[in-house]
Amino acid sequence: MDRSATHRFDHLLDGLGLRGDTRRDIALGLLVAAVSVAVLWVSLPALEALEGLVLARGTIVSAGLVLLTQALPLGLRRRNPVLSLVGVAALQVLLAALTPAGFNFHGPALFIAAYTCGTVLSLSRLSVVLVACALVYGTAEGLLTGALAPAAGVSLVLPGEPPPWVTAPILTVPALLIPGLIGIYVGTHRRYAELVRLRDAEEIQAHKERAQTAIRAERTRMARELHDIAAHHLSGMVVQAGAAERLIGRDDEAARHAMDWVRTQGKETLTGLRAVVGALRDPDEEEARPGHETEVRDAPVPGLAAVERLVSTERELGTDLRLVREGSPYELPPIADVTAYRTVQEALTNTRDHAAGAKVSVRLWYRPARFALEVENERGGTPDTDRRHRGLGVLGMRERADVVGARLDVGPTDGGGWRVRWEIPVEREETR
Template sequence: MTDAPPAPRPRAFVLLDDGLDRLGLRTPFSRDCALAVAMAAVSTGLLWVFSGVLENREGVHLSPAATALLALLVYGQSLMLCLRRTRPVLCVGVVAFTHVGVMSLMPPHVTAQGLAPFIAAYTCGAHLPARRAVRVVATVTAATALAGTLVTGRLLEALIGDRAVPVAFPRTPEGLPVVAAGLLAVAVAMYGGSAFIGYVVATRRDYTELVRLRAAEAVQRQEEKAANAVMAERARMARELHDIAAHHLSGMVVQAGAAERLVGRDDQAAREAVCWIRTQGKETLDGLRLAVGALRDPGEEAPSEAGAPVPGADAVERLVRAERALGAQVGFAVEGERRELPPVADVTVYRVAQEALANARDHAPGARVDVLLHYTEARVAVQVENAEPEPGPHGGGRGSEVPEGVPRGMGLIGMRERAQVVGGVLEAGPAPGGGWRVRLEVPR
């Protein structure tokens, strides 16, 4: 199977990829490093805003040591994103550990986190197998809530004193469940929600890719089906080529043998035989040119000579005259008003009559053959029936003089295949009065 074309992407993503490529960021790791640096820069602004809010609204003034430690934890969170796709479990684990450190510097009633935990959890949901992602996120969520319950505000109290914290950390066991429930809810929303979004996005991406691949496979199957149809049609055309050559060449061999015997004995009859051979040879060449032209690949230059039209039901009478010229006793009759047939069915009628006459010439030499064309509103039938051959070593005609090895047509198998292609019915078997009958009916 050939590779499917890539799925179309939004223009914004294409422009972003082009921009990153121009900056030399072509691998996932290099792009994750760029994201980590960008998040560290964003964290600087968020840290400055948060410090102002904490001092103005909560009355907590962070000491230089607390501020430096908070900045170090926040930057560590952001820079760990460079491993988010290469080592997602390690990334989310370190981010959760630094998040617990940030909580130890916050008052119990204040919740603060950067963007790194959301991105790390999203990456786990998008790139890890579903079961493993659930285990990792559940472990990180539970550990963050439990550790946060135990350390929230502890480091802040140690660095700036109890008086600087407006709401003290609950010292009694009764207050711990309240803090634990709040931190668990925040952790579930942050890690669990982000991982779920990542899983949904990855599932949607995989589904889109699957649909694209199935569409590409469907297109390929359609192309293969069309190619097989072309090959089947070419095979039929090749059989057409074989039938043309087999019928005409066998007749030409017979007539050439007769002309050879007539030279010096009946020159006029010999000239007529040679003239027939020349005419028949030209007709054979025209038919071969047409068939070979149809077998050419698209775009291949056509031959300079124009090919003759493919013979149809109207040419059966000409076929009968050719058989009579070979000395065969062939009767011909038409019943009903002549009607046009589809091109393929028209050719089939002619070729079946041609093959049946060739069979009669070979297998019942000298026997009389009757050809009937019967037209109705819905169907057209051609019937070729030969009587029993006359007694004698070779019968009464010259058909027996066809030497062995001369190409023959496709026989009954080929005739049945042709009939099946056009939805016709072929009957071949002994005739009621003796001999052999071939009858083809094709719908109009």
């Protein structure tokens, strides 16, 4: 039974008010009691027709009561499986004593108790319990069979056959061992399935933790880059404001242009600051990912102007790479410019990790109202077997795209390759 079917069955039992193992075991005992009595009642006419044995009414009633009682120890089968098996076996001996020799009616309770022992006991302990129980129970059943039967002397044992106390233990051992071995198989399968479930849960949790670490690291780098961008633009604004102040009264037109530049730069810087507000700087930044060079803290923040250098570096590493630009290039807002560059960088790194040797194309589209970039690789190459960072690069790209309001599409191509597409609307007055 697969996990989904098991869950559905559990929900069904819960809906019937059977919550917990004890309630379910008691319900199973009552069901087994009813089935045992029904089977006994149905088998009596066949026994009379085939064997010519007619049981007295009192014997039938006594046997029915014993069968009803025999199922009760099943209510303990998971809390104390050995005690449950002993109780069921003892009542089976009583049933044998109440019926003539050769009747040999066994209810399902005995086999269920042996099966339960197999699911929860170790193999060594199970072997001892089942063999000891089978020998003691079988011998007692053989010695006491028919001892309390009203029809004394009536026997289905043919002349020349071994007495019941000899054959009963021999037949009882496999009768208990077979359901016990089935229980071992089922119990082992359940434990294995539980180990797999726990392992999968641990892997999912570990992946979530790696993803959160990657997101925090990406936000840290974004905050650092925004700090550098803001520092660069604010220092330029201070210089331009000072120049405009000196030009007032001497060259008002130049002063107006200077202040217009200050206003534009201030607006772009403020937009970037608002975009990444709340991004925390993590002092324990994660180690550099494979394919990413460790960047110096005071190094200039790269943008699309550095894509040519990035492409050259990839080619030196052996990547068959083609760079295509369409449209007249223009400047993006600073934080969007950095994000576009990082997207290209991450996409190329992923290509090198998961499709080494494949042909790669990088396309940049400069359109009046939108800018788009696309990194696509063909099928091929040997994937990196290190799965620790698998999927974390895409998380970083999505995090950056969400911050600047860009759209990111990542997925396979029809030819078996992989495509990363990044697109952002552009306000032309900010790109004059």
